[in-house]
Amino acid sequence: MLHGSMIPRSVKRTFDQRSEPREPADSSTAMLEWRGRKHVVRLGNSSPSGAMVIFTMMPHIGEQVTLHLPGQALIAGQVQWVRTIGSGSTLPHARSSGSWR
Numbered sequence: 001m002l003h004g005s006m007i008p009r010s011v012k013r014t015f016d017q018r019s020e021p022r023e024p025a026d027s028s029t030a031m032l033e034w035r036g037r038k039h040v041v042r043l044g045n046s047s048p049s050g051a052m053v054i055f056t057m058m059p060h061i062g063e064q065v066t067l068h069l070p071g072q073a074l075i076a077g078q079v080q081w082v083r084t085i086g087s088g089s090t091l092p093h094a095r096s097s098g099s100w101r
Contacts, residue, residue: 033066033074034059043069050080050095058082059092067094 028043032053044052051067059065063079077094084090 028070030070031068033068034063044091050077050093052091052093054085055090055092056088058084058090065092065094067096 030041030043030051030053032039032041032055034057039055039057041053041055044054046052046069051069053067059079059082061079061082064076065079066074066076068074075096077096080093080095082090082092
């Protein structure tokens with residue numbers, strides 16, 4: 001399976017979604033369903049087509065996930081990238097064909 005360190009930083013994005021407005025969520029939590037288990041994660045930010053969470057495990061690029069944001073319906077998505085950060089956490093980013101907000 002793919003993970004974030006397998007894609008060199010020199011690879012150019014074919015579609016830059018970073019221009020979408022992001023909503024920071026410094027203290028918000030969400031429920032992430034991954035590999036048949038539910039995990040409480042910290043929500044890093046969200047945009048109309050994706051969300052970044054702070055998570056202690058390492059999902060693979062392309063894996064299916066379901067995110068439940070407080071007060072919203074479950075949203076299925078696919079992991080697009082993962083970056084390792086300090087303290088054993090990762091920053092997986094998933095994209096959905098629906099809307100995260």
